[in-house]
Amino acid sequence: MRSSLYRILALIQKEFLAVLKDPRSRTIIFLPPILQSLLFGYAASFDLNSVPYAVLDQDHSAASAALLSRLDGSGVFHRQADLARAGDISALINSSRALLVIQIGQDFERHLVMGEPALVQVVADGRNSNTAGTAMGYFGNVVDEFNADWRSGHGQAGPPVQIVMRSWYNPNLDSRWGMVPSLIGTLTLVGAMMLTAMSVAREREQGTFDQLLVTPFRPFEIMAGKAIPNVAIGLAQSTTILLIAQFWFHIPFSGSFVVLYSGLGLFLMAAVGLGLLVSSIAATMQQAMLYAFLLIMPFALLSGLVTPVKTMPEFLQSALLINPLLYALDITKRVYLENAGFAQLVPDFAPLAAIGAVTLSFAAWFFRKRLA
């Protein structure tokens, strides 16, 4: 038992040396997570901070000016051009200079005063339909405010029921609050799976893996010697991103570090196990890399990072039950923002433990098979 421990320790030391002694590979392990969490923390957002728009005001009335000044005062809408003819609309939209073009007809004020519906036409650039929808939603909010003011200013009754919106766990609905904690799992998955798959494949390609197999190491010890350093590196990467989330983006951490790190530990064991699984199929580094990538792609796309899991069809949702990132994102977001405890996270912890157990035992079995 004790000698087995010593052997594993020796392997761990060797593995750390192999990865960390080369300054270039040290850089490639820690620089990307830092750069990516900073870049993506800023970039990965569905919030729209600026809507360039153009206006075709055919009314030139006090009412249309009031609506437009409300728009310009919103801080989000930025007027790019005042159009004179409807024929100019397509040029602005086509060249992406304006996301919205707002057209106010010449009867706008007259209709308003007479209490008839005053129409405002909005044309949106639908090349990115999600953005266009968001921008139209913002415009709708501005018009709602305008309507409420107009009603009260002209002695009309306000809406009978007012909806008060409140948001739990993210009071300003800042999408960064969900995105940055999600990066902890996503960026670490890429690192852990690739690093593990490559480390075994490199040894196989260079022939040192067979040398390792003729030493007194048992298959289980070789597996542990490969898995533990990679889990440790993954935890270090996670911690780096966690620090950036808290101290750079100032996203308040409301959970427990014990729960979070238990979850991350299980997640990394699953990720490293999958990496070892890949390396058992791959004969070369190129194959290891490409196969790992072919797994990471669907894992990342179908994890809820970019689009919600609920909208995916049933057959994909059930195929995704083996996706460790699905559980990791749930754990990091819920612990980080909602202070979820162990009891709530059992549905995430259990599958992760299962994936880790299956893949790691397969790796040990596979190393034994190569020995025989």
Add this chain to the structure above:
Amino acid sequence: MNDWSAVLRRIRALTVKETRQVLRDPSSVAIGVAFPLMMILLFGYGLSLDVTRVTIAAVDLDASSDSAALVGAFRLSPYFQVIAVHSIAEARTLVLDRRADGALLISSDFSRRWHHGGAQVQVLVNGTDANQARIMQAYAQGPVANWSAEYAGSVGNASTGPVVVVDRMWFNESNDSHYFLVPGLIVLVMTIIGAFLTAMVVAREWERGTLEALFVTPVRVGEFLISKLLPYFGLGITGFVLCLLAGKFLFHVPLRGSLPLLCLASTTYLLVTLGIGLLVSTLVKSQFLASQLVLLLTYLPAMMLSGLVFDLRSMPAFIQGVTYAIPARYAVALLQTLYLAGDVGSTIWPKLAVLTAMAVGLLILTRLATRKRLS
């Protein structure tokens, strides 16, 4: 004359060797064919920013006929599934356990205040996924407006104000997110085949020393580079054609621009990614480093910083500045415009020019870097 035929013969021999190597390695075929197919399936069926039904926990503290009718309006809405609970704490537990997405809170004085003309209802959402939360807030307007219209008809229709917005979404009237995801898919597939695969292959030759062995033969650097480019270019075109067919026959995304321009834009971008793959692998000469660098330099930016999923206009100014250096940015804009808007010269020619300049620059740099390594 004689010279040229020798050049062509050498290029041909090397290309044949490279092509055989590609076809015999299952992982190259996996990336060239299986990867585009997988991405088509994922993008087509897995990714959707379109909306679905949300579950709302309704807390009716008023328990009057008015409040019951309001909850009923939520039940009737196709967007909501309603679970009735008795307290806000119970609703919060449901949200924490992911059995509900948000809560509707009707306070105990709702009916009384409504008859005095100033009632409020609260809609509480789980902000962990801000985008979904915002969609739910927008949905909640519907049932409340319906209820107001039906119940409070005498007070005036609340859903239509004095100013009515009529909106039209150009290029994508039916608001189908496939319309902007399919052009992005082509860019991603090209990025992976062009940069990732090529970088691995060339780095392996450096790592194993087969390149140095090749350089003592009469083969010139330019010939070597062309023979490396051709097979992966072919693989990239295969991926492109697969995506093109899927876009047309599977997702029915209209192609409003011209097909030759679309092919020109895509092949130019493919040359850029091939250039990045070749240059990176020539510079670092290690499979591990090359693969990681290429992922970092091409794939992740193509995914996150190109306007493919996240709109560039949502990003802070300095990140927008960074995106100008990313080839995928131009490719996504080109393909989205060609697919959905048509041949818009003012968008297409400048972006195509940038991509062409990038391709030429990268290939020249690769050529220089390779020659330097020889001396």
